[in-house]
Amino acid sequence: MSRAVADNLFRGEGRSARLLGGRSKADGRLVFPFPHSADAENFDLVELANEGTLWSWTVQRFRPKTPYNGRGDPDGPFTPYGVGYIELPGQIIVESRILADDFDALRIGQPMALTTEAYREDETGEPVLTYAFTPIAEPRA
Amino acid sequence: MTDIHIVGAGIHPFGRTDGRSGLDQGVFAIQQALDDAGLQWSDMQFAFGGSSAAGAADAALPRMGLTGMQFINVNNGCATGGSSILGGYAAIKSGDYDLGIVIGFDKHPRGAFNADPEASGLPRWYGETGMMLTTQFFANKITRYMALNGIGSRTLGLVAEKAFENGSKAPHSWRKQPVDVDTIMNAQMVSDPLTKYMFCSPAEGGVALILASDRKMRELGLSGPKVRAAAIRTRPTGSFEVFSPSLEIERGQSATQLASAAAWEMAGLGPDDVDVAQLQDTESGAEIMHMAENGFCKDGEQEKMIADGVTRIGGRLPVNTDGGCLACGEPIGASGLRQVYENVEQLRGRGDRRQVEGARIGYSQVYGAPGLSGCVVLER
Numbered sequence: 001m002s003r004a005v006a007d008n009l010f011r012g013e014g015r016s017a018r019l020l021g022g023r024s025k026a027d028g029r030l031v032f033p034f035p036h037s038a039d040a041e042n043f044d045l046v047e048l049a050n051e052g053t054l055w056s057w058t059v060q061r062f063r064p065k066t067p068y069n070g071r072g073d074p075d076g077p078f079t080p081y082g083v084g085y086i087e088l089p090g091q092i093i094v095e096s097r098i099l100a101d102d103f104d105a106l107r108i109g110q111p112m113a114l115t116t117e118a119y120r121e122d123e124t125g126e127p128v129l130t131y132a133f134t135p136i137a138e139p140r141a
Numbered sequence: 142m143t144d145i146h147i148v149g150a151g152i153h154p155f156g157r158t159d160g161r162s163g164l165d166q167g168v169f170a171i172q173q174a175l176d177d178a179g180l181q182w183s184d185m186q187f188a189f190g191g192s193s194a195a196g197a198a199d200a201a202l203p204r205m206g207l208t209g210m211q212f213i214n215v216n217n218g219c220a221t222g223g224s225s226i227l228g229g230y231a232a233i234k235s236g237d238y239d240l241g242i243v244i245g246f247d248k249h250p251r252g253a254f255n256a257d258p259e260a261s262g263l264p265r266w267y268g269e270t271g272m273m274l275t276t277q278f279f280a281n282k283i284t285r286y287m288a289l290n291g292i293g294s295r296t297l298g299l300v301a302e303k304a305f306e307n308g309s310k311a312p313h314s315w316r317k318q319p320v321d322v323d324t325i326m327n328a329q330m331v332s333d334p335l336t337k338y339m340f341c342s343p344a345e346g347g348v349a350l351i352l353a354s355d356r357k358m359r360e361l362g363l364s365g366p367k368v369r370a371a372a373i374r375t376r377p378t379g380s381f382e383v384f385s386p387s388l389e390i391e392r393g394q395s396a397t398q399l400a401s402a403a404a405w406e407m408a409g410l411g412p413d414d415v416d417v418a419q420l421q422d423t424e425s426g427a428e429i430m431h432m433a434e435n436g437f438c439k440d441g442e443q444e445k446m447i448a449d450g451v452t453r454i455g456g457r458l459p460v461n462t463d464g465g466c467l468a469c470g471e472p473i474g475a476s477g478l479r480q481v482y483e484n485v486e487q488l489r490g491r492g493d494r495r496q497v498e499g500a501r502i503g504y505s506q507v508y509g510a511p512g513l514s515g516c517v518v519l520e521r
Contacts (some may be wrong), residue, residue: 130270
């Protein structure tokens with residue numbers, strides 16, 4: 001079993017996951033994440049597109065301070081992870097962790113797809129999932 | 142209409158000073174500013190002061206003297222210093238006061254800044270999953286900017302090289318050793334495309350500036366640069382700022398563009414009038430982007446300008462003549478005031494080995510989370 005890092009953030013798992021946003025009841029504007037405050041009543045929970053294009057990116061190469069609680073012994077080696085922005089066409093640009101075999105091969109504008117990532121295990125050993133985007137393999141010419 | 146002048150300036154060297162608290166460093170800067178102007182603490186009618194991690198700025202009161210003066214603590218992220226000077230400017234402009242002091246000091250733990258999601262109105266998962274880092278924002282912003290505007294990574298290296306070169310000539314800087322561009326480029330990557338030399342670090346330091354109306358200045362027989370403009374603006378819809386889990390597809394202006402436009406209008410001056418500029422360089426890319434956002438060039442022109450040495454001391458537009466945040470570090474409460482301090486030194490011809498010859502107009506811009514910018518224009 002696994003669980004999501006937060007409620008109302010995404011539904012499903014892996015490539016069938018869907019990111020959740022809010023649509024303003026007043027003007028139809030999309031927001032992400034879905035508001036977690038009293039503001040939530042002004043928005044409808046909606047699924048966002050699960051594919052988009054890479055808007056920008058970087059690689060996190062040192063262990064962040066708290067509240068980061070990703071996997072690994074704080075004193076041990078740290079595995080870098082990608083962080084970038086994905087443009088969901090006609091909707092919104094969302095910030096996301098990036099899963100990629102080769103960060104140097106990332107290019108702005110390339111197609112990306114939503115997935116989920118077990119970024120840590122909780123105290124009972126259960127994986128905790130967050131959302132991530134990963135490059136869509138280009139079909140070979 | 143009253144003009145406002147900076148008639149005294151003091152600084153505690155930036156960097157790391159073991160055994161001296163942030164407040165100690167603030168008090169040091171206050172005393173130096175008072176000595177610079179030949180004034181007493183009891184002459185000060187008001188104070189605006191800020192510190193992010195070193196306690197409330199008004200803790201300076203028992204150290205300097207409990208005179209009963211108006212003292213306002215300022216907390217406005219990395220733009221705290223810019224906010225303090227705006228407070229002092231407005232206090233005199235209003236006619237209520239004619240002599241006062243603005244203060245900033247800080248002392249941060251080593252390493253990147255801690256971020257608290259709740260304090261920024263953001264959900265806990267945003268921090269827990271490792272996306273709430275200022276370093277990531279700057280790296281994401283410059284990655285896209287470089288791709289869209291044809292700027293190569295060596296330009297990032299040249300900005301850092303200039304910073305350490307200038308820092309080696311500034312008595313108040315932290316980094317005193319020049320670092321060559323190849324060392325900078327080949328250093329450990331922190332957040333691609335930025336290596337460790339391309340990021341500033343949280344640090345310590347203190348700055349104090351004494352502001353006076355022109356009438357009071359003359360009465361006291363003092364002199365000093367005139368504040369032609371002081372403006373702060375926050376992020377508009379469509380901007381790309383730090384700690385943004387999402388962005389609108391339709392892009393808009395930045396807080397810096399709004400603040401600089403307001404400053405130019407207030408000063409009745411434009412970028413071409415500036416002789417020396419201090420631009421927020423949280424990392425190398427920020428200096429490059431802020432050159433355009435403040436109106437000093439068009440997007441993409443930085444590549445050639447920096448290669449040609451335009452922003453070096455001796456160039457047409459020297460930028461960050463004391464090494465900026467890269468060479469001085471970033472004590473949040475003091476950082477924006479350091480920029481103004483450096484311009485005061487330049488305009489008073491006290492820049493020594495880093496002096497910009499004949500500098501008459503100085504410009505400074507500080508940027509802070511969660512998306513605000515403060516600009517100050519000084520005239521000799």
